Amino acid sequence: MTPGLRAEARPAVATTIAERLLRHTAQALPEGAGAGPDPVRFRIEWAGPVATELPDERAVQAACGLMHVHGRATGGPAPLAVDYASVVAGVLAALGATALRVGRARGLDLCEVRSSVAQGALLAVGQYLAAATAGGSGGPPELPFLPDSARQAGGPATLVTSDGVRVEIETLDPDAWREFWVRLGVAPAVAGRGWLPFQQRFATAVCPLPDALRQAAHRCTLPDLRAAAHHSGVSLLVVRSDPAPAVRPEPWELAPWPEPARGRGPHADSAVGFPSPRPARDAALPLTGIRVVESTRRVQGPLAGHILRMLGADVVRIEPPGGDPMRWLPPLAGECSARFLALNAGKPVIEADLTTAHGRRTIRTLTADADVFLHNWAPGKASRLGLAASDLPPGRSALVYAWASGFGDTFGDRPPVGTDYLAQVHSGLAAALRPADEPPAPSLMTLTDVLGGLVCAQGVLTALAVREATHQGSQVHSSLLSAGALVPRPAQRVRWTPLDRPLRTADGHLYLGPGARQRPDAVRRLLDGADTASAQDVTARFARRTTEEWRVRLAEAGLTATPVRTELSDLHHDAAFQTAVAPPDPANGYARPYTPWEFA
Incomplete structure (x- = not known):
């Protein structure tokens, strides 16, 4: 057990993840730091504030929308074959406990944090929930499932x-996309029709590419595709069939503050030492008074800043002139993208062109009075801009400098584009997500982006905890790859029976509880005497009754089942979620999960 922490009975996978991360944090702290007679406690439940029975990981996935979002690309709700919601919950628990450690060092009188697997799942679908409930313009918030002609088993991308x-x-890059397909013999106009579905798949979780593109790829060998990718500048990775991680990096790495670079010239602004004390003893949140400057985009980096803000930090965003292009990704909540707001609401924005000396000076000025600087720039960009840790003003050795990357140094100096789906592929997660009777493919739900943002935030909190003990800042590096490697997976891809999948009912879908899945004979006996029915016949007979009728029949037999949510737009209307999901209001024109922690 990590010094200064006490665990209580809770979901096993989530607990294991939390304790692993907290051990990693403890290893970075000076000996004895944080230990005391009143340890920080964390508690993880299955349902938390969700007022319904959720006995296991799959029930959480069914009730909270994970099956829905993951299954969009293949035509119907589908479970993730890994304990993803539990992993998210474990990281959330570690985040809350480490934030309490930081807050207690600054005078905060709190010692316990509670969270749940359901809250982890809701945070993971937060962007999709925002899009589904946005009241602005920009097209339908929820995309329907693809027709049969557009489905591709294992993921349409x-x-x-x-x-x-x-x-x-x-x-x-749309030009690189077009050149790649032209090299495969596709007309430019046809290639162009595939760009928006491809580019927006991270937001919609579907990717209905024109059939001509798939056919062109299928006419080529792997060397042909690699050559086209090389010449066009497109990244390409082979989808591994082995679910084991290709590498097992630590969740994050801390390094001491570097020596100042020589020849700093005009960059050498006035020195700033350890920030003035900002006690948290009268605050309700552990990071109250902590100042964060972020220059991030897409999901991973903004989510890390969002997490720190939910824990009480003041977070300022640096955006290019005119604003982050993601602000206009439909659907809109008012005048801004609902998905963007789900990650960035409440962050003041300062626009700066980092290609200019004035823009870079803006970063240096802001970080001179900050506790944390966070970016997820491409490898090498910080050095090219003169904004690497060693380039910042001398005397900033108390700053936490955080970089959230895609792959770290795994691919050397020519890494592929550091995005979610390639990280799923290279980490083996794409193979682990689906059962053995489906081809391996990444989920189009942004799984590693979410985990990557959470892990980055945990690295930042670890560095802040170290700073409270040593008055020294750190460089902290995390990646999508290191986040994906956190997800436990079996040595071999799992095999499912039809009862391990959502069952279609007369009015929806139902997911059987663990007892029912383990007792197929008991389920067959409920099918109007068809106790010898095959598994396929069982699924057909379920379609004859409504979801509620089946829940009642199963309950009478001592078995549980969870209705599968297939729309997010009505989640905030569900009485069971009233204390877990905030409805849209004039200030926030979209539904959003409440903060996933309760401190005491």
């Missing part, structure tokens, strides 16, 4: 070569 190899490509 994965390409299959003529030699049967499954690959994932990535680019953020």
Whole structure:
């Protein structure tokens, strides 16, 4: 057990993850730091504030929308074959406990944090929930499931070569996208029609590419695709069938503050030492008074800042002139993207062109009075801008300098684009997410982006805890790859029976509880005497009754089942979620999960 912490009975996977992260934090602290007679306690429950029975990971996935979002790309709700919500909950518990450690060092009189697996799941679907409930313009908030003609087993963004190899490509450049497909013999106009679905798949969790693109890829061998990717600047990775992580990096790495770079010239602003004390003893949140400057985009970095803000920090965003382009991604909540607001609401914005000396000077000025500087720039960008840790003003050795990357140094000096789906592929998570009878492919739900943001925030909190003990800041580095490696997975891909999947009822879907899944004979006996029915016949017979009728029949037999949520737009209307999800209001035109911690 980590010194200064006490655990109580709770979901096993979430507890294991929390304790692992807290041990990693404790290893960075000076010996004896944080130990005391009144230890920080954390508690993780299954349902937390969600007022319904959620006995296991799959029930949480069904009730909170994870099955819905993950299954969008393949035509219906589908479980993640890993304990993803539990992992998120474990990281949340570690975040809360470490934040309390920081707050207590600054005078905060709190010692316990509570969270739940359900709150982890709700945070993971937060962007999709915001989009589903936004009241602004920009098209329908919830995309319908794709028609049969558009479905591709294993994920509609994965390409299959003529030699049967499954690959994932990535680019953020429309010109590179077009050139890649033109090199495969696709007309530019046809290639162009695939760009928006491809680019927006991280927001919609679907990717209905034109059939002509898939067919062009299928006519090519893997070397052909690699050559086209190389010449066009598109990243390409082979989808691994082995669920084991390709590498097992630590969740985050801390390094001491670097020696100042020589020849700083005009960069050498006035020295600033340890920030003036900002006691938290009268605050309700552990990071009250902590100042964060972030220059981030997409999901991973903004979510890290969002987490720190929910814990009480003041977070200022640096955006390019005119604002972050993600602000206009539909649907809108008022005049801004609902998905963007789900990660960035409440953060004051300062616009700065970092390609200019004035813009870079803005960063240096802001970090001179900050506790944390956070970015998720591409590898090498900080040094090219003169904004690496060693380039910042001397005397800033108490600053926490955080970099959230895609792959760290795993690929050397020429890494692929550091996005969620390639991280799923390289980490083996893409193979672990789906059962053995489905081809491996990443989920189009941004799984590693969410975990990456949480892990980055935990690294920042660890560095702040170290600073409270030593008055020295740190550099902290985390990655999508290190976050994905946190997810436990079996040595071999799992095999499911039909009862391990959502069952279609007359009015929706139902997911059987652990007892029912482990007792198929008991389920068959409920099917109007068809106790010898095959598994396939069982699924067909379930479609004859409503979800509620089946819940009653199963309950009478001592079995549980959870209705599968297939729309997020009505989540805040569900009485069971009233204390877990905030409804849209004039200030926030979208529904959002309440903060996932309760401190005491």
